[in-house]
Amino acid sequence: MSAQRASRILNHTRIECEFVYVISSASDVYHIPADPEDRTLCGLSVAPIVINRPVKTSTLYLTENKPAGRRLCADCAEIEAVRQM
Numbered sequence: 136m137s138a139q140r141a142s143r144i145l146n147h148t149r150i151e152c153e154f155v156y157v158i159s160s161a162s163d164v165y166h167i168p169a170d171p172e173d174r175t176l177c178g179l180s181v182a183p184i185v186i187n188r189p190v191k192t193s194t195l196y197l198t199e200n201k202p203a204g205r206r207l208c209a210d211c212a213e214i215e216a217v218r219q220m
């Protein structure tokens with residue numbers, strides 16, 4: 136798959152979903168994806184995949200499910216707060 140095609144799919148995903156979150160099973164925090172979604176707001180790299188079921192991976196990936204029992208990453212929260220000002 137070309138990078139351009141992958142990016143089109145990601146853009147499409149962004150339009151389709153109300154909001155996506157970035158999580159991994161290695162940590163109990165969730166992140167907010169930056170734009171483009173290959174990074175979190177706090178600068179971590181994200182796998183360009185959306186997974187809506189629980190998986191065991193230390194890789195950060197996108198999910199449409201609101202992460203229950205996780206708190207928002209402090210760095211992402213700070214950047215998001217500044218963005219909304």
Ligand SMILES: [Zn+2]
Nearest residue numbers: 166177208211
């Ligand atoms: Zn973060």
